[in-house]
Amino acid sequence: MHPSTTPSGREERGVTVRDVARLAGVSHGTVSNVLNRPDRVTQKTRQKVEEAMQRLAFVPNEAARQLSGGRSRLLGLVLLDLENPFFLEVARGVEDAASAAGYVVMLFNAAGSADREARALEALREHRVSGVLLSPVSRMAEGVPRLRAQGAHVVFLDRRAPRADFCSVAVDDHHGGAEAMSHLVSRGHTRVAFVSGPSHLRQHQARLRGVRAAAVVAGLDPDDIIVFREEMSVVGGERAGRRILAEAAHVTAVVCANDQLAFGVERATLEAGRSVPRDLAIVGYDNVDISSHAQVPISSVSQPMYEMGRASIRLLIDEIENEAHAHEQLLYTPTLIARESS
Amino acid sequence: MHPSTTPSGREERGVTVRDVARLAGVSHGTVSNVLNRPDRVTQKTRQKVEEAMQRLAFVPNEAARQLSGGRSRLLGLVLLDLENPFFLEVARGVEDAASAAGYVVMLFNAAGSADREARALEALREHRVSGVLLSPVSRMAEGVPRLRAQGAHVVFLDRRAPRADFCSVAVDDHHGGAEAMSHLVSRGHTRVAFVSGPSHLRQHQARLRGVRAAAVVAGLDPDDIIVFREEMSVVGGERAGRRILAEAAHVTAVVCANDQLAFGVERATLEAGRSVPRDLAIVGYDNVDISSHAQVPISSVSQPMYEMGRASIRLLIDEIENEAHAHEQLLYTPTLIARESS
DNA sequence: CTGAAAGCGCTTACAG
DNA sequence: CTGAAAGCGCTTACAG
Numbered sequence: 001m002h003p004s005t006t007p008s009g010r011e012e013r014g015v016t017v018r019d020v021a022r023l024a025g026v027s028h029g030t031v032s033n034v035l036n037r038p039d040r041v042t043q044k045t046r047q048k049v050e051e052a053m054q055r056l057a058f059v060p061n062e063a064a065r066q067l068s069g070g071r072s073r074l075l076g077l078v079l080l081d082l083e084n085p086f087f088l089e090v091a092r093g094v095e096d097a098a099s100a101a102g103y104v105v106m107l108f109n110a111a112g113s114a115d116r117e118a119r120a121l122e123a124l125r126e127h128r129v130s131g132v133l134l135s136p137v138s139r140m141a142e143g144v145p146r147l148r149a150q151g152a153h154v155v156f157l158d159r160r161a162p163r164a165d166f167c168s169v170a171v172d173d174h175h176g177g178a179e180a181m182s183h184l185v186s187r188g189h190t191r192v193a194f195v196s197g198p199s200h201l202r203q204h205q206a207r208l209r210g211v212r213a214a215a216v217v218a219g220l221d222p223d224d225i226i227v228f229r230e231e232m233s234v235v236g237g238e239r240a241g242r243r244i245l246a247e248a249a250h251v252t253a254v255v256c257a258n259d260q261l262a263f264g265v266e267r268a269t270l271e272a273g274r275s276v277p278r279d280l281a282i283v284g285y286d287n288v289d290i291s292s293h294a295q296v297p298i299s300s301v302s303q304p305m306y307e308m309g310r311a312s313i314r315l316l317i318d319e320i321e322n323e324a325h326a327h328e329q330l331l332y333t334p335t336l337i338a339r340e341s342s
Numbered sequence: 343m344h345p346s347t348t349p350s351g352r353e354e355r356g357v358t359v360r361d362v363a364r365l366a367g368v369s370h371g372t373v374s375n376v377l378n379r380p381d382r383v384t385q386k387t388r389q390k391v392e393e394a395m396q397r398l399a400f401v402p403n404e405a406a407r408q409l410s411g412g413r414s415r416l417l418g419l420v421l422l423d424l425e426n427p428f429f430l431e432v433a434r435g436v437e438d439a440a441s442a443a444g445y446v447v448m449l450f451n452a453a454g455s456a457d458r459e460a461r462a463l464e465a466l467r468e469h470r471v472s473g474v475l476l477s478p479v480s481r482m483a484e485g486v487p488r489l490r491a492q493g494a495h496v497v498f499l500d501r502r503a504p505r506a507d508f509c510s511v512a513v514d515d516h517h518g519g520a521e522a523m524s525h526l527v528s529r530g531h532t533r534v535a536f537v538s539g540p541s542h543l544r545q546h547q548a549r550l551r552g553v554r555a556a557a558v559v560a561g562l563d564p565d566d567i568i569v570f571r572e573e574m575s576v577v578g579g580e581r582a583g584r585r586i587l588a589e590a591a592h593v594t595a596v597v598c599a600n601d602q603l604a605f606g607v608e609r610a611t612l613e614a615g616r617s618v619p620r621d622l623a624i625v626g627y628d629n630v631d632i633s634s635h636a637q638v639p640i641s642s643v644s645q646p647m648y649e650m651g652r653a654s655i656r657l658l659i660d661e662i663e664n665e666a667h668a669h670e671q672l673l674y675t676p677t678l679i680a681r682e683s684s
Numbered sequence: 685c686t687g688a689a690a691g692c693g694c695t696t697a698c699a700g
Numbered sequence: 701c702t703g704a705a706a707g708c709g710c711t712t713a714c715a716g
Contacts, residue, residue, distance in 0.1 A: 064409055068691075
């Protein structure tokens with residue numbers, strides 16, 4: 001009925017519940033009721049109020065709602081390292097799920113620094129967020145118990161919870177390694193090498209253990225899996241590839257701890273005039289673009305990053321909203337994407 | 343002096359200015375003063391208060407500060423499409439600069455949808471953010487003037503501002519195309535093709551215009567630049583590469599509108615037994631990983647994504663804090679990274 | 685079902 | 701320099 005009769009250029013700053021109440025001819029609290037418990041209000045009153053809100057372009061002030069209601073629709077996302085494309089996908093899943101549930105997410109990049117992580121956690125405390133998703137730099141930052149003491153919930157992301165009274169969402173690297181290995185075994189390979197990054201990487205270690213476990217299952221000697229460690233890059237992979245051809249000619253297949261390494265191994269193999277997968281089969285890890293773009297597309301273990309983002313929000317919101325919430329440590333299962341390299 | 347004497351397990355929720363004041367033996371307002379105008383407080387009082395804050399693990403409530411002070415340290419970042427790695431780098435620059443300046447950023451992914459963009463802008467209004475960085479889906483969403491009417495500042499990202507009374511940070515695609523072309527000209531090429539994605543892409547059109555302009559500068563006929571349009575992928579690039587070899591054998595160099603296309607063109611060329619760059623020189627665009635990982639590393643036009651993120655925050659915060667702020671439309675200049683393909 | 689009142693935790697003039 | 705008071709915009713018992 002009423003087209004927007006708002007005088008153009010009107011200063012909207014400060015349209016308040018009181019203004020709406022006045023225009024609708026009801027009380028302050030009634031306006032609040034149509035916002036928060038519409039069922040307690042007559043259909044008729046509700047319409048009047050809603051029309052007034054429309055005409056005044058009223059937008060409730062979240063800070064005030066939070067302050068008086070005690071509740072907050074604010075979530076924090078603290079990422080270990082925004083440079084890693086892995087976290088882009090995670091962030092996308094987080095944002096999708098959070099905004100679908102009516103929450104807003106504050107983004108922080110710890111960039112590998114415990115200090116930045118601590119500052120992020122502090123800022124989140126100031127904003128009285130109701131929950132935080134944390135892919136931690138440090139094992140158990142002191143900000144975590146503080147957040148909890150303040151009533152905020154914390155879910156660990158890409159890391160198993162350090163204690164059973166926290167939720168977490170992580171990936172089963174052991175299983176991923178095992179998948180890669182048993183895939184190669186099913187293709188008839190028995191002499192397999194593992195190409196890895198620096199030895200201290202938790203994930204790479206777990207993947208190697210998985211490979212060995214699958215070897216055992218297949219009746220092979222796990223100690224026959226030769227490990228080549230190189231810098232985690234295409235160049236490192238090329239070096240590993242050359243070393244394998246030279247030092248371990250009996251090897252017929254390779255599992256690599258990531259796709260950059262696998263890409264390098266393949267290139268070195270092809271450049272030596274050998275065939276992939278006939279002379280050397282290759283499986284990578286992460287299933288990033290580079291694996292499918294390789295000259296011979298590379299099989300790779302894929303982690304459900306987007307889905308992990310969604311799941312972590314689901315757990316967090318359940319912990320926030322559901323009284324009967326039980327903590328869960330989700331462990332996602334990576335899957336092998338088979339391509340022509342194996 | 344005092345180690346943390348806080349009884350462990352104390353419920354921190356609700357440590358308030360009043361509590362701090364009581365413990366320090368000062369007034370409510372004095373505590374606020376040491377927080378907001380420390381200069382108006384005696385050194386001695388300040389110390390007493392700060393000690394009390396420490397002991398109580400006091401964290402000021404941002405919602406309350408915002409509500410009473412009117413100021414807000416909240417910023418919004420609304421991205422056109424979080425799937426695009428371009429925006430990951432931008433987001434990283436944004437987060438770095440914002441958190442260095444003491445602001446917190448709320449992240450939204452419009453995912454190409456005008457509807458999601460509108461909802462994000464609405465949520466940002468509810469939170470009374472003081473500024474928004476927007477890489478817009480729609481030309482001028484109605485949420486933008488609304489935010490402004492409410493007192494929030496808006497800076498456009500990856501798009502020139504639609505009006506002179508807004509700041510914006512964008513990239514000069516025309517210049518990028520021209521750089522690629524004049525680089526090829528300096529290498530002696532006069533017969534150049536352009537490989538592009540679908541014709542409606544604003545950026546690709548601008549890049550092509552840049553290529554043509556540089557041709558003119560070099561004394562060439564811009565109409566001699568043959569355009570091949572293919573799907574924007576490695577596969578599309580391969581198709582374009584084969585077409586060039588077959589239909590335009592006189593061409594000695596190619597500018598591609600992105601690196602996926604360039605990668606495909608190179609692969610098709612090598613597979614046909616031709617040499618890169620001897621038989622065909624190639625320049626890509628975006629300088630993403632794939633270009634440097636190609637068999638013959640591909641020259642590419644690089645956009646300063648991270649820096650754009652930082653710059654947009656700089657403009658936004660200036661607009662927020664500086665009374666004398668003058669609107670600026672920043673246009674970043676992409677640079678050519680020369681590699682072996684040209 | 686609706687209204688009047690108190691209060692959320694802070695900041696900011698305004699007096700002393 | 702410090703304190704007492706009002707107010708930011710809302711929500712939630714509590715009466716009617």
